Amino acid sequence: MATTLPDNASLEQDLVVAQAAVTKQGDTVRSLKASLKEKKADKAQVEAAIEQLKNLKASLDLKQKEFQSASGKTSSTNREAFRDAVKTVLERRLFYIPSFEIYGSVAGFYDYGPPGCALKQNFTQFWRQHFVLEESMLEVECPAVTPEVVLKASGHVDRFTDLMVTDVVTGDCHRADHLLEAALQALLDGKPKPLDTQERQAVHHLLATVEELNVKQLGDALEQYGVKAPETNNDISRPFPFNLMFKTSIGPRGDQVGYLRPETAQGIFVNFRHLLYSNGGKLPFAAAQIGQSFRNEISPRAGLLRVREFTQAEIEHFCNPDAKDHPKFQSIAREQPLLFSRALQMSEEKQPQAMQLGDAVSQSIIANQTLAYFIGRTYLFLLRVGINPKRLRFRQHLANEMAHYAEDCWDAEVECSYGWVECVGLADRSAYDLRAHATKSKTDMSAYEPFPDGSRMVDVLVAAVDKREVGKTYKKDGKAITEALESLPEEEKACMQADLAAGKPCKVTVGDAEFAITAAMVQIKQEKKKLTGRNFVPSVIEPSFGVGRIIYCMFEHCYATRKGDEKRSLFHFKPIVAPVKATVFPLFAQPTFIDQAQAVAALLTAAGLSTIVDSTGASIGKRYARTDEIGVPFAVTVDHQTLEDSTVTVRDRDSTTQVRVPIAEVQALLTELVKGRTWESMQQQYPTHASAADDN
Amino acid sequence: MATTLPDNASLEQDLVVAQAAVTKQGDTVRSLKASLKEKKADKAQVEAAIEQLKNLKASLDLKQKEFQSASGKTSSTNREAFRDAVKTVLERRLFYIPSFEIYGSVAGFYDYGPPGCALKQNFTQFWRQHFVLEESMLEVECPAVTPEVVLKASGHVDRFTDLMVTDVVTGDCHRADHLLEAALQALLDGKPKPLDTQERQAVHHLLATVEELNVKQLGDALEQYGVKAPETNNDISRPFPFNLMFKTSIGPRGDQVGYLRPETAQGIFVNFRHLLYSNGGKLPFAAAQIGQSFRNEISPRAGLLRVREFTQAEIEHFCNPDAKDHPKFQSIAREQPLLFSRALQMSEEKQPQAMQLGDAVSQSIIANQTLAYFIGRTYLFLLRVGINPKRLRFRQHLANEMAHYAEDCWDAEVECSYGWVECVGLADRSAYDLRAHATKSKTDMSAYEPFPDGSRMVDVLVAAVDKREVGKTYKKDGKAITEALESLPEEEKACMQADLAAGKPCKVTVGDAEFAITAAMVQIKQEKKKLTGRNFVPSVIEPSFGVGRIIYCMFEHCYATRKGDEKRSLFHFKPIVAPVKATVFPLFAQPTFIDQAQAVAALLTAAGLSTIVDSTGASIGKRYARTDEIGVPFAVTVDHQTLEDSTVTVRDRDSTTQVRVPIAEVQALLTELVKGRTWESMQQQYPTHASAADDN
Known part of the structure; x- marks a missing residue:
């Protein structure tokens, strides 16, 4: 058994390649035929292409028989074969392309071709709607090139390895x-x-x-x-x-080290003070950023899943560490994603369980409402873009996986042909990031909140400076030193108090200079003070989305073949993310039909609906197959009746059923369908159109 | 005169700084007052802030008098003062922020804060609609990190200095x-x-x-x-x-040089073959890319106009060099932008002239219809986003400004406080870029087009190889050498023909090896051949948009102060790009009003309209001033009547007039207004609401 496996795998590999070659050549023949009709190719070209297709099919047949007799199964049950089948369509239709291909490509870099780019744009726009707009987040855009000091503070220079x-x-x-x-x-x-x-x-x-x-x-x-x-x-x-960071140099002198950011989050942290001000000084609030991040992977593999340049969409939710409830929590409390808690991972069965998020919080499985709220919103988002909920789980980090400062972390993992893939990280990072930047930049990163119950008497440390003593030693610097001592942060006062008591040397920093401080100069003592609120460094809850990974998993989850015709592949993309919303077909390649089709397409385009017109002479069935393959959800056909009563047929990709709709209504209707209106409601509103066979 | 100028300039500078300090402090007082009402600040804080405001105002007054007595004018007529006034608002409201500010910033890097980021998103989405969707372009997304070979081919490694x-x-x-x-x-x-x-x-x-x-x-x-x-x-x-390129290293070995792309265009060129295939092998077609580009400027200045990382939106339109007409040319032929042709620039007056684009092409001022078409579409785009047409001109490159290969180049220049700024470059680059990559990558970058008039007999060069002679010298390599000779491109055959005739040494490349060729081995001769079409390297017409520059000019063109109140600034942003589409105001900060306002805001948000709710206790006039300042085009107010008849008032920022609209219609109406419906048509449809004073 062990010895026959590799042979089968290699046979199966051959099979996939042969299948891809047949599909591609079929396309070539189809497009050449269309070109012939438009007199843009000659007959000899078409005949040669058909001949080649015949040969390829014969070779495929042979390989299929070989594989089946060797393995006793067809190849579609196999993960790698499935992945290759999806990949073949994705690459042929230019969803993505290895970058710089004419120069032999560079591992870990991919281009999004036209449908991939359109889909990605729709994806990020929907993310913006779902998170930024609906949650009133503050979106920012920061540079990718980042000076060393920022990434030194964040720990990436020392530890991102x-x-x-x-x-x-x-x-x-x-x-x-x-x-x-x-x-x-x-x-x-x-x-x-x-x-x-x-x-x-x-x-x-x-x-x-x-x-x-x-x-x-x-x-x-x-x-x-x-x-x-x-x-x-x-x-x-x-x-x-x-x-893993790409290093560069900023400016012409060559002495200022910079890196390409390994994550977008730092741009938000360094702007915390501005964002807090922009929010009227109030917590909680969330900021977001969508942008490119860069990781110089040692040996990138796994296609789109591990690349050297990728798009992140990150949220940093800032809140009072003592108040992690969320006002909108009830809106997601009854959602039931598959949760794979620490306990379940350590259990015998090791199976995730569907659980209401409300219960998960009340049973302390998820640390707090805000983290659970984002898990819920993420769950809803992933479903809306076409991730299969049965192949989506939220896995809690085990204790040994979490950074020491983290309070709780969950990953949204999606199952695809590569196994379970981390697509979104959701972490309660406590005040770690803000504190790190506060220390490095010597900037106050605290927020102020009044006590809900009015003022309180609290213990504070006060520096009682002997100005004469300070002046004696430091002369003209005395005043600045006194001020620096009096305004030391609480923590540093406590340190100094202890050090002075222990007779250790103490110092204070004024500008760039340090001055030694003796017990004679200052006495640190506790006093009662009436306070109306308190300053604290906020906690950060961070949902971080790997856009390319989610899109790749979506490709796999949306891929299918037409029942009864394994060679006709399609993508069941949700209309909101589909790269093209509608294809308009003139039933015949004649000017009357084509002009009308162009007019309908212009209507749809004006409403922001990406539309293509397929006026090649191919049969309507073949043209449907072509747009199915890039996941166009709706097809509008201009037929004879259109010319009589100004109606068109609209076809739903998933059910292949059709209705007849007045042209005057088609723009509004498709807009609604893209936004989420169901096809069933369309079928109730409009007469069904009995179509010719879909696969002729 | 020459000696007093610098003093005045420095006085004026002081004035601007003092004005900014007053405005900022005024804001601080306003927000503290609101916090006081919500018991989130105490009275002492507010009083201290008011005291400081008073002092700042007194100091400003003094400075104003000083400046006026010295210069005899107020400062607003001055370009630098105007720029500083705009900049003060932009920075205070976080349209943009110097990046990494807590670490002292790095010249040439800016962050877009929340309103700036939202506006930029709206801008690029509208660009996508105006160009990619409406012109059926193929949009791609390629990495910023680029291997050296690509930029060696494009000339950037050697000449981008x-x-x-x-x-x-x-x-x-x-x-x-x-x-x-x-x-x-x-x-x-x-x-x-x-x-x-x-x-x-x-x-x-x-x-x-x-x-x-x-x-x-x-x-x-x-x-x-x-x-x-x-x-x-x-x-x-x-x-x-x-x-000027940022250099980095790809992969762990450290021996693969990479650069951050200095423009997005190269990503399109290297994908030309894929894109042509994706377009069914047909020309013309256009591809587009929006993304970050990087230039390590020696000493960046001029704020947002010259930065080290910036967003470009580039189009590469590929066409037959002999067919540069454009099918949609008539749609823009009557547009009359200011054209500053080569002739006008060399004339005595040096003034641009408004001219119909149709005339400009027929008089050969613009080289061809396609270039003129893109000038027209660019003109319409810039007007739609709020550029003042009187301060926009299309300037033709003088002969000494153009690269040797370029056929014609025009820059869209916009006038702002920095003078005339190049915002869009429109160039007919002939086949330069594709040829450069064809040579470097040894890839065929040609397209095929059938002759419109059927087949033709043409002269071709044929390599008649004496196989025996070749085999004698090169043995087993003979076959490959013969094939290489027979498949030489037409141009190289011509060269070889001439060289052999002149007795010069010739060679042919097979794989990595070169082989010397003698006249005995091959005879290059002309023959007649029947062809149905021809292969050619397409011409490229490239409109290239500097997104940040256009946005900055838009900021200046849209900035104004309210008539009669110079301290109330506003941005007349076009609704399509405005960062926030509507502010919803509860007339009073009471739960009934606030809840209703939240409900209206949720309606608008669900339609993708970015909305904020201002429920601070400030007067409605002050709250209007606050949203005017970030250019929110519409304000919706929930008042007493709302609670009775479910209507709200909608206010137009520019005219400050209001109408009363049913809540049920407000979502659809604002959507229409954002898409371009005029306010006047609203006023005809809905009753006017006589408002309380706008400035109380």
């Missing part, structure tokens, strides 16, 4: 964890030889904990199992951290 | 042309001493031609006039070219 090993002969770079995982997996598969039970157990354990190994442990494990460089089989170096 | 000089002591960098211009300008201003007529003339001439100087000429001129480094007055180096 992957462990890397190099091939000692060729210098090729590899991710250390990937190599170890592959080697362990091979051992489990019995290569080079079967393991005994004890060995198996050890390998299993190590494989499960690879992500938690530190640099030394990972290096030791690689040595222990004698892992070599892939392909060359050369020795590898010990692992070392490689920073 | 500015000339720089360094301060020989401090190492500070300066743009050589800027230093020379400033020095020459100072000479004309009589510093250090007045010039005689002949000297003046020489300086004038040099100043007019600074942009055309090469590196040696510029260096000589700097030496001749003894130009020193600004501020330090140190000697400067000779000028040298500095490449």
Whole structure:
């Protein structure tokens, strides 16, 4: 069994390639035929193309038989085969394209071609509607190029690394964890030889904990199992951290280091004071940013899922750490996403459970209402854009996965052919980020809130400065030093109090200078003070969306083939994100029909509905197949009756049913359908149109 | 006169700063008062703020008197003062913010804050509607990180430079042309001493031609006039070219050079073959891209106009070089933008003229219909977003400004406080870009078009290879060499024919190897062949929009103060781009009014109309002033009558008139107003609401 598998896989691979070639050649023939009709190709070209198609089909047939006799199954049940089938359509219809292809491409970079770009635009516009507008968020746009100091404060300069090993002969770079995982997996598969039970157990354990190994442990494990460089089989170096940020230099002098931001969030944090001011000084509020982020991955793979430049949509919700309730929580409390809590992950069954978010909060499974509210809104968003709810789960971070400062984290994971993929991270990051920037930039990042119950007497630390003593030592600097001491933050006063008491050396900073302070100069003492409110550094709850990942999963979830015709693929895109909302077909390629079709298309375009006109001479069935393939939800056909009574037929991609609608109403109706009106309600309002066969 | 100017300028500068401080403090007082009402601030805070406002006002008064007695005029007539007034509002209301401000900012980087970001989004969405949707363009999205080979082919690696000089002591960098211009300008201003007529003339001439100087000429001129480094007055180096691209490294090895793209266009060019395929192999078609571009400017200044990271919206229209007519030309032929042709620029008056685009093409002022069509569409676009047509001109490049390959170039220039600013470049770039990539990548970048009149007999060059002779010399490579010779492009066959005839050495490339070819091996001869069409590299017509620059000019063109109240500023943003479409006001800060206002706002938000609710206790006049200041076009007020008959008042920002509208209709009406319905038509449909004073 183990020896026949690779053969089958390679046969199946051949099959996919052969299938793709047939589909592509079929398209070529179809378009050449259309060109022939318009006298833009000659007959010899068409005949040659048909001949080639025949050969390709024969070769495909042969391969199919070969595969079936070897494996006893058809290929569509296979994850990789499914992925390749989707990919074939996506690439052929230019949803995405490896970037710089004419120069041999560069791993980890993709272009969105016309339908992909349109879909992505619709996606981000809908995100903006769902989050920014409906939640009254403050959206900002910050540069990608970021000076080092910002990313030093955030920790990215020091810690945003992957462990890397190099091939000692060729210098090729590899991710250390990937190599170890592959080697362990091979051992489990019995290569080079079967393991005994004890060995198996050890390998299993190590494989499960690879992500938690530190640099030394990972290096030791690689040595222990004698892992070599892939392909060359050369020795590898010990692992070392490689920073994943793209580095550059700002300005002509070459001495100001900059990086391409690895996330959009920092742009929001550094603007916190402005945003708080813009919100009238009040909490809570949320800010958002949609933009490009950059990660110089060591060896990008997994197509659109792990790329070096990608679009993020991030939200930072700022709130009082003692008030994480959410006023709109009830609106999502009854939603029931699949939750994969810490407890369920540690349980025997390891199965997520559908649970009302209200219950999850009241049972303290989710830390607070605000985090749960965003889980709910994210759930609704993902469903609206076409993610299958059965293949979507919210997985809570285990204790060892969370940063020390985080209060609670959940990932929206979507299942696709690559397994469960993290598409959205939702984290309660406490006040970590604001504090980090407050310290580094010496900027006040606190908010003020009055006590709900009026004023309170509280204990505060006061610096009683002996001005004469300070003046004696520091002369003209005395005044500034006194002021600096008096305005020290509470925490620093406490430190100084302790240090002075312990006889340790103390100092105070004025501008760029530091001055030593003695116990004779200042006394730190506690006093009662009447306060009407308090200052605090707000907590941050951060939902962070990987736009490309969600879109990729959506591609897979929306992909299907027409029942009874496995070769006719389509995308069931939701109308709100579909790249093209409607195709307009003149039933015949004659001027009367074409002109009318153009007029209808212009109407739709004017309403902001992306529309294409397909006036090639192909049969209506073939033309339907063509727009199905890029997921156009509605088709409008101009037929003989149109010329008589100014009505057109509108076809629904998913049900393939049609209704007849007056041209005067078609703009408003399609606008409603795109916004979410159901096709069923259309069928009740308008007469059904019995169509010719859909697949002729 | 010359000596009093700087003093006045500095007085005026003080005035602007003082005015800004007053305005800002006024806002602080207003928001504190609101907080007091909501018990979120205490009385002492408000009193202290009012006291400070009083002091600031007194100081402003003093400065105003000082300035007027010194200059005899008020400051608003002054370009810099106007710019500062606009900038004060823009920065205070967070339209934009210097990036990384808490770390001291970095020159040339700006963030768009909430209203700026919303406006920019609306701007690009409208661009998409006006160009991509209405012209059926193919939109793509490509990465910013670009491998060196692409920008080597485009010429950016070798030629995208500015000339720089360094301060020989401090190492500070300066743009050589800027230093020379400033020095020459100072000479004309009589510093250090007045010039005689002949000297003046020489300086004038040099100043007019600074942009055309090469590196040696510029260096000589700097030496001749003894130009020193600004501020330090140190000697400067000779000028040298500095490449303006941000450099980085792709992947972990560190040996793959990449740059941040300096323009979005290259992403389209490298995808040309895919896009042509996607368009069914037919020309003409246009592709578009909106995205970030990066230029590491030597010393960025002029605020939003010259930044290091900016958004471009570029179109590449591909067409047959022999067919540059445009099918929709008639739709813009009667538009009359101000054209500043080459001839007008060289004329005595140097004034642009309003001219119908149809006439401009028929008189050969604009090279072709397609270029003129895009000038027309650009003109309409700029007017729709709020650019003043009287301050917009299309200036043709003079012969010395154009690249050698360009057929014709026009810039849309907009006048603002910085002078005439290039906002859109419209160029017929012939086949330059596609040819450059075809050569570098060895990819066919041609399109095929059948002859309109059927087949033709044409002369072609044929390589008749003596296979025996080739085989004798090259053995097993003979076959590949024969094929390579037979498939040489027409041009190379012609070259080889000439070289062989002249007895020059010839060679052919197969894979990576080159092989010498002798006259004995091949004979290149002319033959007649029947062809049904021809292959050619398409021409490119490129409209390229600088989004930030247009937006900045729009800010200035839309800025105004209320008649009779110079302190109340507003932006007359067109509703389609306005950051917020409507503010909803509960007349009183009471729950019944506030709840109703929230309900109306939710209705508007659901229709995609960005809406804010201002339920602070401030007077309605003050609240109007606040939303005027960020250019909200419409205000909806919930008043007593609302509670009785479910109607609200809708106020038009520009006329300050109001109508009364049923709540049930307000969503549809505002949607129409945003899309372009006139306020006058609203006034005809709905009863006027006589409002309380707008400025109480």
